[in-house]
Amino acid sequence: xxxxxxxxxxxxxVATATHRQERTFLPPADFCPLCPTxxxxxxxxxxxxxxxxxxxxxxxxxxxxxxxxxxxxxxxxYPVRPGRGVCEVVLYTPHHHATxxxxxxxxxxxxxxxxxxxxxxxxxxxxxxxxxxFENKGEAIGVTLHHPHGQIYAYPFVPPxxxxxxxxxxxHRERTGRCLVCDIMGEERRDGRRVVAENDSFVSFIPFFARxxxxxxxxxxxxxxxxxxxxxxxxxxxAAMLKTILVAYDxxxxxxxxxxMVLHQRPSDGGRYDHYHFHTEFYPPLRTANKLKYLAxxxxxxxxxxxxxxxxxKAAELRSRVAPVVWGGEKGKES
Amino acid sequence: MEKRxxxxxxxxxxxxxxxxxxxxxxxxxxxxxxxEGSGTAEREPExxxxxxx
Numbered sequence: 001x002x003x004x005x006x007x008x009x010x011x012x013x014v015a016t017a018t019h020r021q022e023r024t025f026l027p028p029a030d031f032c033p034l035c036p037t038x039x040x041x042x043x044x045x046x047x048x049x050x051x052x053x054x055x056x057x058x059x060x061x062x063x064x065x066x067x068x069x070x071x072x073x074x075x076x077x078y079p080v081r082p083g084r085g086v087c088e089v090v091l092y093t094p095h096h097h098a099t100x101x102x103x104x105x106x107x108x109x110x111x112x113x114x115x116x117x118x119x120x121x122x123x124x125x126x127x128x129x130x131x132x133x134f135e136n137k138g139e140a141i142g143v144t145l146h147h148p149h150g151q152i153y154a155y156p157f158v159p160p161x162x163x164x165x166x167x168x169x170x171x172h173r174e175r176t177g178r179c180l181v182c183d184i185m186g187e188e189r190r191d192g193r194r195v196v197a198e199n200d201s202f203v204s205f206i207p208f209f210a211r212x213x214x215x216x217x218x219x220x221x222x223x224x225x226x227x228x229x230x231x232x233x234x235x236x237x238x239a240a241m242l243k244t245i246l247v248a249y250d251x252x253x254x255x256x257x258x259x260x261m262v263l264h265q266r267p268s269d270g271g272r273y274d275h276y277h278f279h280t281e282f283y284p285p286l287r288t289a290n291k292l293k294y295l296a297x298x299x300x301x302x303x304x305x306x307x308x309x310x311x312x313x314k315a316a317e318l319r320s321r322v323a324p325v326v327w328g329g330e331k332g333k334e335s
Numbered sequence: 336m337e338k339r340x341x342x343x344x345x346x347x348x349x350x351x352x353x354x355x356x357x358x359x360x361x362x363x364x365x366x367x368x369x370x371e372g373s374g375t376a377e378r379e380p381e382x383x384x385x386x387x388x
Contacts (some may be wrong), residue, residue, distance in 0.1 A: 052354055
């Protein structure tokens with residue numbers, strides 16, 4: 001059952017998806033549903049013995065393109081609607097024990113192109129208002145399947161956090177005539193203390209206003225709104241920048257670093273969003289090798305984050321772990 | 336980049352993305368021994384190819 005219930009206190013939708021309670025939870029590698037199906041072996045989601053990158057509809061989706069009727073009747077105060085949308089799983093590699101960090105930059109570049117293709121396809125669906133590309137990595141985040149993968153949610157509305165960014169971007173444009181993320185990026189580059197890495201097309205920094213100790217924002221240098229606006233060189237540079245950040249993360253504590261990675265693009269509702277600026281955000285929960293940044297009362301109940309660290313110091317730590325990205329096994333483009 | 340879309344037995348779609356002639360990821364040591372050999376799966380998937388979306 002999948003439905004959307006309106007929260008009148010916050011002015012936002014909440015999805016109820018009860019079938020997700022039974023979804024596969026941390027299976028052993030031999031029974032990984034995201035690995036290729038070996039000859040004579042356990043039948044997985046992928047009915048072939050090998051693949052490069054695969055995308056499929058989630059077996060336990062939060063939203064469906066043909067959802068059933070809601071389980072409850074809505075009221076004027078509590079509207080309810082079917083949970084209509086699309087939930088896709090993106091398999092980064094057939095290698096079960098790998099992570100996106102381990103993959104060569106060429107594989108990440110392929111992934112960027114797959115994301116672009118999926119964004120284009122889902123963006124065109126009339127009932128989709130926002131396409132959200134993201135990855136949850138690590139048990140600390142709540143991941144239930146280890147095999148390296150991400151997801152794409154196509155929502156029937158613009159989600160709250162993106163709405164807020166859009167409002168802020170619009171207000172800033174009205175006040176100053178300029179793009180907000182362009183100005184944030186400019187200020188970070190001028191200051192320099194929080195910049196982690198830069199290449200021809202992207203800048204990464206721990207923002208001045210970071211909520212997590214190692215939160216990173218990756219901004220395109222060019223003012224664009226979505227993956228589909230990028231040129232091929234920019235897609236390559238995005239892949240290189242993601243590789244740079246992911247490798248630096250793993251080097252911090254010499255462990256496979258958990259994180260949430262999210263792509264913030266323009267909505268898909270046909271509106272004009274030239275005031276908005278494409279960017280990627282990372283929210284890693286670790287604040288030390290063995291301590292987590294928990295979302296407790298102030299963060300969850302009041303929406304106010306408390307960061308126990310200084311962004312400038314954390315950026316210096318991360319920057320010291322940045323290494324050139326190698327294409328094709330030879331020295332090539334550097335981040 | 337090429338795409339091939341199939342429909343799984345329960346009606347969900349699945350899309351294979353392939354990149355002919357482009358670098359494929361080398362297999363990590365821990366995966367050596369898995370997926371060895373070729374041949375078809377004993378249980379044929381109930382799937383049919385469709386033009387991709």
